[in-house]
Amino acid sequence: MRDTYHHGDLKKQLILVGIDIINQEGPEGLSLRKAAERCGVSHGAPYSHFKNKEEYLKNINAFVENAFSEALMEAEMNNNGDERGRMARMARAYVGFFCQHPSFYSFYTKYAEFRIDIHETSIDCVGAKPFYIFKNAAEQFLNMKGMPKEKQAAQIIQMWALVQGITMFAVMPSIHNDLKWEEYTEKLLMNKED
Known part of the structure; x- marks a missing residue:
């Protein structure tokens, strides 16, 4: 099955959807299959970005931490x-x-x-x-x-x-x-x- 996602960066979208799933259902409710469904892509599409749920969670954590850190560093540099x-x-x-x-x-x-x-x-x-x-x-x-x-x-x-x-x-x-x-x-x- 071909990916049906055509709206930009799939990895980022999967991360954002993952955050929503975790906030709604906790980490135990997160799955690559569920994220794929919410993004409208094949169930295999997320595996081109994350090898498993554990790696997916690590990427979600790193994404939020890096974005938050960048916002703080930008404020610090603009003194x-x-x-x-x-x-x-x-x-x-x-x-x-x-x-x-x-x-x-x-x-x-x-x-x-x-x-x-x-x-x-x-x-x-x-x-x-x-x-x-x-x-x-x-x-x-x-x-x-x-x-x-x-x-x-x-x-x-x-x-x-x-x-x-x-x-x-x-x-x-x-x-x-x-x-x-x-x-x-x-x-x-x-x-x-x-």
Whole structure:
């Protein structure tokens, strides 16, 4: 049977459909066959991109993590010498990314493969590239402010909790804000930094 998918990048479409399936049915509900059906392609078409379900899941995880990381890195690079505004731009990018891709938020917070270890005076992360980018920017900001290293972990968790909480509100369809969520996040974060 010939592929009937003619709308662009099949691999990307399979990944996006996979995210939706996982969000609706959990990882156990994901199958290459189900994804193929939703994309309107033959049941064998996904196997030209993924050898099995495990590889498919890894590609979905990598896709979301890379897209999220790129959004944060872009915000970090566009600092125009304004170190004070770095964290505000990072927070805007964090919230903005998930406002544009709410299904990614559900997947990333429930099923992405990473680990963050929070200690009283340090934070370690494994496989959490977006958090690592956020944490490094926060550390640079706090170093610039002269905050002692042993106090930084608590401050980073506060900043992350603020951004993560606003992101959760932003993607919930029942919560509305008369401002743009990205602007609201920046406003709250900048008030917190004063």
